[in-house]
Amino acid sequence: MRYINKTLVCGALSMLALMGTTSCGDDFLKEDAGHKVTDALLEDETGALKMAAGLYGNIRWHFGYEWAYGITLYGCDEFTNGADLTAEPWNTYDNRLNALDCTPALGAANKNCPAVSALWDEMYYGISTANLVIDKAVNVQNEDSRNKALGEAYFLRGYNYYRLFCQYGGVVLQTEPANGVVRKFYDRATEDETLAQIISDLENAYQMLPKDKWRGNGTWTKYTAAHFLAKALLYRQSERCASWAGKYDKNADLTRAIALCDEVIAACPLAPDYWDLYAKWTGVDCKNEGLSEILMAAEHNEDSSTQGRFGNRTYNYFDPQFSNFSGGWVQRGQYIGGMDFQRCRPTEYAYSVFDNVNDARMWKTFKTVYGLNHANKTTEAVVAENGIKAEQMPGIGDEGIIFILNKKDDHRFDGEPYGTFGRGGVPHSFVNPLTGKWVPNAFPTFMGGKYVLFNYGVSGNTATSNVFCGINKTADGSRTGEKGDAHRDVIMARSGETYLVKAECQVRQGDYAGAINTINILRARGQWKNGEDRSYYTDGSMAFLKSDGGDKDNSTAAAQAVKKNKDFTGKVLTNTEAYYASMTHKNTYYLSTGIAETTEASDLQIKSYTQLPAEDEAILKEIGATSDYDRMLNFVFNERTRELLGEWNRWDELARTGLLVKRAKAFNPEAAPNVQDRHMYRPIPQKFIDTLQNEDGTNLSDAAKKAWQNPGY
Template identity: 55%
Template sequence: MKNIGIGLFAILALAFSSCSKDFLDEELTTQYSTQYFETSEGLQALTVSLYGNIRWHFGSEWSYGTTLYGTDEFTNANDLTNEMWNTYDNRLGPAGATIATGAANANATLPSDLWDEMYYGIASCNTIIANADKIDDLKIRNRCLAHAYFLRGFNYYKLTAQYGGVPLQTKPAVGVVRNFTRATDEQAWEQSISDLRNAYKLFEGEVYTYGKGITWTKATAAHFLAKALLFRVSERNDAWNSKYKETDLQEAIDACSYAITARGALTNNYSDLYANWTGIDCPNEQLNEILMAAGHNGDPTTVGRFGNRTYNYFTPQFSSFSGGWVKRGVWIGGMDFQRCRPTEYSYAVYDHINDARMWKTFKTVYGANTVVTASAGVKIGDPAIVMILNTQNDNTYDNAKFGATIQNPTWKDQAGRLPEWTTGKRQTATAGALTAVKGQFVPNSLVLYQKGTYVAPTFKNQPICNFFAGINKTDDGSRTAEKADAHRDVIIARLAETYLVRAECYVRLQKYGLAMQDINVVRARAQWKNGENRSFYSDGSQAFKNNALNTGTAATNYTASNLDMNTYYLSNPTVPVTTAASDLRLTSFPASLPSEDEAILSKIGAASEYDRALNFILNEYTRELLGEWQRWETLSRTGTLIKRAKAFNAEATNITAHKHELRPIPQSFIDGLLNDDGSNLSDSQKAQWQNPGY
């Protein structure tokens, strides 16, 4: 059930609701009176409950709709639940879309969803800040204040990044308040930055305060303080931000430097961040690189209002287009809801040969876990879906036939042709070896390019492509049922981004040599290490090995489906089998950049030294952070959303400058506002509340 437009009107609601036991291992409580939140015990319990507010971001369709759709990285596949957030059509309006107004289903994200939930969290923070002097122990008081200032600053960051200036409520409301003043963008950013500065001062360093899990620390506050400062001085705010630029950039650099020094080196293997997730509370969830995560576990009593649903959104519809060869279940870590389809840019931005992140992120092989027809010659555990991620200048597969089969007795495709696999190569899981199997039939196969043309979207259109290589950052084989909540934490911030934020600050100060040093730290981790098997693949499906459901047929399905291989050598057919290290580090910046970046910069017309440097960093954000819930805000902040979406997202047909850099203010909120005398707002007053173009 959606909370329609009541977030700011009922700003005390969360403060008076239950504080659930969660991943912080706190005791379960039920419901409290307002007086309880004026006691030391109540304020500490309310502080712990703040961690629950960030779970909301990953509890439903809004997780990708507001952060990934309508950008250069992701577009919609055949599922159209949040299509309007990607196409920017007239259903993306202040009232939001319902089935009656053209939404595909009742799950469409509304502009009020984020608005309401952020103000609920702010309400709790206001209560803690206003009553903190009730906590006699100064250390505990400061700890509670640090958490409250951090979440309030974080929530105002999210609100201002999406909507621009918003109402600023910094004290507990008395009763239902229905008259507000909308802050300017400048005032809203000052509030977020002020709160994050306070949190940064009050946190005790890298002290983990509330049980296991990645809890908020001084480095967490430093990271988001730097991001808020960077947002204030970025292009979207150029009409008024000139007086802040030099001081904000230096403060952001200093904050990043604290986080980098405090947390130490990046995790050595990129796979350990996502692909090597082995189960609930595994060591990979405790990595020093992780600065902030929404915590989850396997205890059903701790789920609260929002579980982790993110495993649904990045996987292609393999059970449909595979003709039945690959059936879905808990043994495959992602449900095939085909929400987020990578754009051509999201494949082309990588160095396909030397960047290990690409092959540790994209899932390109599924094994057959059922035999549809014995005459096809495919056995359980043979490759049933193979996705070759080649480059535009590769002509190896120009005359090969690819596509998805349909299930019928004669095994003919929709054009009446027998499907065939004609590359003459089948990849095994053994150290990059290739076994020649002439005529080996793979029921479903895809290639990105033939004869220099991007052909991937032409396979299995219904009417939009649902056949693509998805990413594995949310896969979870620990689920207790096919559609049950995931149990893994969702990373919100990590140290690699901190390096790139600092690099961007250096770019804005034209200190390109220092920027290159930070970029190279991230790229050095991304390159292949000596001895690595480039054709090996893993993801969170492996948690199924420790799942109680891993018995009988399910165990067979796991082994058959997850072949621990990728298509590295099929996608790079001129590369000999090797376990040598690669090198991604830049030697010149920004005058000379890798060829994949030069092609992208050419397409968007980034020619000046600054534009080349900034857009390279935007590319590097993609390579490092693909799918990590922030791309729309990054592009809106840097004034590149319109240009990059038009260049790389074929479905973002209605995106409009001077409108879609901001989201619509929820109409339900505006309609509920009153003047000071209790009268309703006039139509002209309501129009003044709304963002331009809506």
């Protein structure tokens, strides 16, 4: 069992590279590898707490590379692939998604395709370290320190097993340190046994962890454990466990989960404004990283010793490929908070599920405007090529790319009365009626009652379009290199999701009115507030400059832009000038909705579960949800999209409820042809199975290996 043994034997020692101090501070994940691992150290108060601090390093793995989105967001209803096909098998469910790690030799587009074995290996790596802490820290004399160290170890072990369970089902349960013993014989636990272990570990963490963030931002607390314990109890009463969970009292599990949710909700209130969670990120360790709503985050910072292999790469995955399709009018650089790797392209569903007039979350999530930051052609050339007037020519800082997030029944753009739409490399004549300026790249979402946004990609293939409106939740203006690691924390759990866990429990108890009341609290935050400017936009790019809301100026701010951005006189812009040109702080709200300007509050409140919003009714009709239960369960998942779009858990949640296949078929054209019930589980990594032996040391037979594998692989 080479791969698990590698982690069980060596994991604890390797983790020392991320050992943290035990002092309270805004960021405790700092390198401190000057001590040695001995049993005596782990039984010492200071040593045990340092070892427990090192556990936090394991969760950073989730966001260090392509698996961040491949195993969590692809193949679902919210996102599909763009033109880059690095992780395509995870989205299309074709025959390349099997028990073997997909390499170029096996059909991968490149060597970065997420390996099937990646999560398996890394979660056991963390489990091995947690086992070591649990085994030794029980001997720490100080009760407070002992409970803190043990609580963190139990939490990580429970969390890692939860991630394994969500993806693979029953797995190997290893709860003792390896102590240098190499084993190749293991039994695979049942799903029941695996989830029971998860619940036990999270219960221990819940009982032992303090309520306060004693290490500083990022500390796992009693409420972090409560949130995941509630999710685990809900999981046991979900559709994927229906064949064996009948022996557990459904009402008892759900009632306990609701009580845990209520405890979290009371202690960890929502941020006042949805902006605060993601868009108003002002720099490394900024105050919004300490919001009470945040229950768990993978910490990152500027310290080079805590970057490296698993630095924060998430800013790469959500922007369209603007540097390719924009015709040169919009150049990329670190002054733009995201890179245009165009991995996660929102589906038609992801746009349609929002009330684009009343739901502020849509406009605080989607980046609809990129400012023109490079004068690619002269006015004379643009006028001649696109049939516009000279006075309609845009300047630096005007709209370079716009996405119009309109509705299917919006016919204002039918017949293209404001000129033809298109990307920068193709002649088109669209002039924004609200600005009177030609826009080098202008794209509606719907026209003529049809979804058209995916028609504008460079390839001409709607299945690999590089034109889409991306989301801003990972934008980071603190990067000092265009492709350098991001420095912002990645939120992994927040009490906004806790409301949705509670609401689903209520749905499963038949309390539909209660579920609506719970969700209405989230929707109240998502409404426009009185006096709010609905046309305003910002995102984490703002960290680039102090003068625009960042905590400090980026160290590259005064340098010339890497892409040699030029104005219409031929002057090369500095990064600061390129930033101000790119960050317009405007969205396309009024162009997209067609409503008159207003600063009045909006209303997202739902009066009854029998009268759901029009957006939801259209979706429910599309998937054939007719019973009260099916309607309400799917409504909760629609609300999960509106609240949690892109927040790294969609595949797990859809697989848990048995909604994966139906919703992927309905809303993800690239997944629809291949997705089937077997895909609610991932294949057990073949390279792990091939290392197993029988208890007597003989190799497994082919039949025994097949018995280890999930059905259909």
